[in-house]
Amino acid sequence: MPLGLLKYALSKEHPAPRFFRDCTEPKKSYDAVIIGGGGHGLAAAYYLAKDFGITNVAVLEKGYIGGGNTGRNTTIVRSNYLTPEGVNFYDASVKMYEDLSQELDLNLFYSTRGHFTLAHTDSAMRTMRWRAEVNKHVGVESRVVGPDEISQACPQLDISCSGQAPIQGALYHAPGSVARHDAVAWGYAKEADRMGVEIFQSTEVTGIDVKSGKVVGVNTSKGYIETNRVLSAVAGFTPRITEMVDIETPIVIHPLQACVSEPMKPWLDTILVSGSLHVYVSQSSRGELVMGSSLDPYEMHSTRSSLDFVEGLTSHIVDMFPFLSNVKVVRQWAGMADLTPDFAPIMGKTPVEGFYLDAGWGTWGFKATPISGKTMAETMARDIAPDLIEPFRLTRFEDYELTGEKGAASVGH
Structure with a gap:
């Protein structure tokens, strides 16, 4: 058997398929642009295509796929949080993780x-x-x-x-x-690409074009892209992106x-x-x-x-x-x-029409990857945040309706 596998591996007639296409030049316009090629951004792209049929999507990654916090975490998946809002949200993610290897047709080493x-x-x-x-x-x-x-x-x-x-x-x-973190990112990338999503690595977003309070395009290191929907899912780089649309966050x-x-x-x-x-x-x-x-x-x-x-x-x-x-x-x-001040994420719509935020994850972002991708895809497709992430809206800080998860962040504070 090992010899047979070696023959197959070295055969030019059976080259190993790529996980996703080598996209180099973005098109002039897309229905949606996702900034950040980590687990959250790629999951959102996948569910946009799978659940809503929105496949004209570009994922822009400054570095390489999964090279940010997705590839730097310690792989723990759990839902034992402190608030009902947090527990329900992360429990939905745990349930999705249980079947994710089969859904993505990739061994995620979920254990x-x-x-x-x-x-x-x-x-x-x-x-x-x-x-x-x-x-x-x-x-x-x-x-x-x-x-x-x-x-x-x-x-x-x-x-x-x-x-x-x-x-x-x-x-x-x-x-x-626990799960294999890089496999989660690559699995979502593979399936999103299979459905038509284009993934661009080494592509930096240098500006977001906003007119009359609405997103109309994105400036990148590979040219200008027209779009009316942009999701920021860049973890520790969030303040640099929100500055481009003049949005203040407490991150x-x-x-x-x-x-x-x-x-x-x-x-x-x-x-x-x-x-x-x-x-x-x-x-x-x-x-x-x-x-x-x-x-x-x-x-x-x-x-x-x-x-x-x-x-x-x-x-x-x-x-x-x-x-x-x-x-x-x-x-x-x-x-x-x-x-964030309350140790809960910021998810959903923002004051800028067509600009969506998936941020504030601190030490708990990897475990939320599937459910964050699914809920943010729904938010982008319908322009309405689902009830599950309503407690994590940006305006909660103005409304003094914080979601106090500090006691459940374990070593995150």
Whole structure:
């Protein structure tokens, strides 16, 4: 069998198909332009084509597909948030993820692991009980568990955390999962392209043309494009895009760093998060420990990683798992987290007609990829935001109707 596969791989008669076409020159006009070739932008393009038959769509990516926050996150998928609005939204995304590999005809390595949010203090335990009750109220499986159940699920964990911060309990969220982040982006790109969407890499948006309060076109590094619908889905670059249409948002940008260890035999079957220690960790299908920490405390548009981050993170990892002291960190990186004051996204219409915003994702954007794409596609097609994302409208900050998700962002604050 391996020899047969090798013959097929080297055969000129059976070249491997491209995931999507090599589009180089944009057309004069499109029915919709999506700025950002990450998971959210590509998902929106896919659902525009699939659900609404809108295929004359251009996706413009300054770098390469999935090269932004989509390729820089730690792959966790969950819905154990704090507000009913947030829980319902992310639960819809989890349900979509469960069948997404089949829908996109691509193995996304989606793996349900169970998600433990560890509590080290009495106040943290109160928050876990609060979140569990909200989750149960809207039908999402989450419950508070004690140290014995945590140890049973992960016997390698030192419950005392080297005596520094003993674990009192946790919020256990059974549907918590991981998925291959770049595969999600490429899967959406493949299927969107198959339906006629054009994807342009290395294509920078330099301006958005607005006349009489309406979008009429986009200036790019490859020329001018006429369109009356533009979606911005650029994560940490959001302020640069909103400036082009003179829209103010409360978004601030903080670097968020992560790293992976050398591969090892699989032993960590679940996902562990500690808001007190500012640590989250899971093990990939390749055996790497995928680890992250809290936001960097300063505002900066940068993806540079630091020694301070990896020193602080690994010291807490060793508190939790002393036997990992000799394991090597092989790679570290950073993304740009676009944060809002209430730790919830900004989705939907804006004061500029035809300009739509998918932003403010902070540390929780990857898990929302399918549902954000589907709801933003509906918003663009009908010019009406569906009820599911109405709580995330931009005007909530003017109306003082915030969606307070800070307590559920775990290590995002």
